[in-house]
Amino acid sequence: MVTPPGHERAESGPGGLIPGGSIPPGNLPSRARPLAADDPGQVGPYRLEGLLGRGGMGSVYLGRAGAGPLVAIKVVRADHAANPDFLRMFEQEVRLAQRVARFCTAEVLGSGTDRGRPYLITEFIDGPSLLDQVRRGGPLAPGGLERLALAVAHALRAIHRAGTTHRDLTPANVLLSGEGPVVIDFGLALEVDSASHRPREKAGTPAFMAPEQAGGERVGPSADIFAWGGVIVFAATGRPPFGEDRWDDRIHPNGHPQPDLRGVPAPLRSIVADALRLDPRRRPTAVQLSARLEDALQGGRARQDPTTGPPSGSLAGQPVAGLVTMPSPPPTSISSVSSTPPGTWSVAPTRPGPTSDPSPGARSDPSARGGAPTGPGPAGGSRSGRRRRLLPLAVAAGAALAVALTLLVILPGRGGGGEADTRAAAERASRQLAAAALEARDQQPALARQLALAAYRAAPTREAHLSLLAAYLSPGSPTATFTGHEAAIADVAFSPDGKLLATTGTDLTARLWDTTRRGGDVVALATLRGHSDWLGDVAFSPDGTLLATVSADGTTRLWDTTRRGLGVRSVATLVGHVDGVWDLAFSPDGKLLATGGIDGTVRLWDPARRGDDVTPIATFSGHQKVVGEVAFSPDGKLLATGSADGTARLWDLARLVDTDTPRATLLGHRGGVNELAFSPDGKLLATASQDATARLWETSGQGDVEAVTTFTGHEGWAGDVAFSPDGRLLATTSGDGTARLWDTARRGPDVTPLASLTGHTDQVNDVAFSPDGLLLATSGGDGTAYLWDTAGRGGNVVPLATLTGHEGRIDDVLFSRDSTLLATTGADQTARLWDISPARVADHACADPANRLPTTEWSRRVSDVPYPEPCP
Structure with missing residues (x-):
């Protein structure tokens, strides 16, 4: 049972309390009945x-509990409470929801069980919903619409960052409080079908559902982006973008319904149109959405589209409950993240502290705050009373208030240089501070740490990103340690969405881990049992199911990862190899699965087949020894295999008749092939060998093919190879304790490396590039x-x-697809x-006030950019 937050504090409710602490029925908040x-009458300690x-x-x-503040209490239906699957997911979603940053959302305070x-x-957020507001007063004025769009986008960014999905974002779930729009009911819209015990992904509000959600498919964050577009169309026009019907009723004869965006002003219209794309892969992420909005709307109200005029029933110039209407301010220079690669470097959301005078008059008068928010930052902010959420920040010069939500760092412009000049100056300062941080990391x-944090807050440049990692990734301090394997871990894989990590071990088990869990000794979500000997390679299907x-x-097993509540079960056992299976x-x-075996064969399987004795659809039997590596080309037309017989082979997957004859045999290695990899464009194949060389091969060749490049210089076996995301670099590892970087454009028998990465005092086992190309891990x-x-x-x-x-030893290193997590596995049986x-x-650095760079140190190093508070 939870301890009710704030119950020790006396706080009068609306209209005062009647004896016993209850609110008179006539004085209930407007949304309550x-x-x-x-x-x-009572739930747990709450009256x-x-x-x-x-x-x-x-x-x-x-x-409320005792004399504490009012709270909202969601009590689960009795039929759901009797469903074990639902309870498991409810507990998991509560944990995730509690991780959501507390701006633009109703804070999750806790949970419990009652009877x-x-x-x-x-x-509890007091204020009308967007649905009620628009129904009573008509569509929002442009200024209020823009603030709504930004606030909800930032809320989605925080929700998705915590590893959860809203699933039911609608106008009814956006409240217009006196301090800004607030998203409620996030992360807890998932229901379970009582008959199948499977999640009912179709749960939601039809008019705002993404098509994949309406079709019963598994949904992710992109469904929330679609719903965001629908909410903004409704706020601007008073109607949903596709009408009120369900998706199966609104499909046009051509199968491609189009949203009605009439009345949505520019520049919001183009952003909304992208959010409402029917293909979820083409919608922006929440980070990209926020960046586009900030870039489009900075400097004040959006331009009115002259082709549409104001929407019917517009409240232009009038206050809207929960949204402050204000005149267009003069341009404000803002350091934006929109110029950085999407999803790579992003400024953490922050919330301004309370002003010295919290009265309404002080909030509306720029001079009352001296043109900027003041008061304690996150470490010292007051928790008494309602937090101020993404309030418009005052700009100096006393002219008007700018719409500058706190995801951006405010950098007042200098003279008439304009935003581009200000941004360039901020980026120069960021790089300068980052360089100084790297120089100081050993001696000071x-x-x-101070310089690196200040560099990143000034502008999220590549150099600032690197300096942060150098300053704050302390040895021996992982985010989470996954324990449970009883023997060495053999392999590791991230799910496509990065939410799961899979490991296999020589203890005859595979395990699934929740990557959102933090701390030491995290236990597995599921333990997969069924194999009768040690496990080797592991991989998720492209869709993660x-x-x-x-x-x-000698077997390969397929496991259904969507049924963790009842235990992940094996859905297929693939048999055919006459000895152990090494790689897959x-x-x-996702339509084919390839395996390489100790028996020297490669086998192809149909992953859609189910059963205990699934046989292969093709067998390639040209290698003379163990096949330790298999890989598909990026277009799926070729399969590459590497063997201890010293050869690599290319197989044409369009020809599965003569399975003993490869399209090409790659000759030249004088030792077994330890690893292979296709370049991102599929035109090259790289191999690493026991003969201490790595080689590049053109995949267009046929017959006996010679390498186009041989990379020599390692003094021990070459163990691993990896291409950079752009294909311009190749990394290799060796038993000589080094890793090397090579230029893939170089040709010839003896190419020298671009760089030798030294520091390991023993063999280098594994290498990986981060998907954003910024980092290499060994x-x-x-x-x-x-x-x-x-x-x-x-x-x-x-x-x-x-x-x-x-x-x-550490065996494996692997980045998540979004480059924000790194997994390592070791002989100590942990990941x-x-x-x-x-x-x-x-954000973590800001928790310690000692990491904030003093203003004097900033002024000594940076002369042309005003000091930005590193932890606003």
């Missing part, structure tokens, strides 16, 4: 004061993993950061997770 006869609403998951009540029914406590680590494992027992890979479209037999700047050149490049903590998101690293 009196309790019905069958409503409970219920009124009903806020009912929905598919349960009822929401207004309540067998779980309940959730959230902050405290100063290095299947996990494949191979074993020395899914084709890019692991070693010396028990360390290193992060390297991929731009480093020359001999003996030193690492950017050192990751320690494993006892014994470890390292958070390398610059935004989260910066």
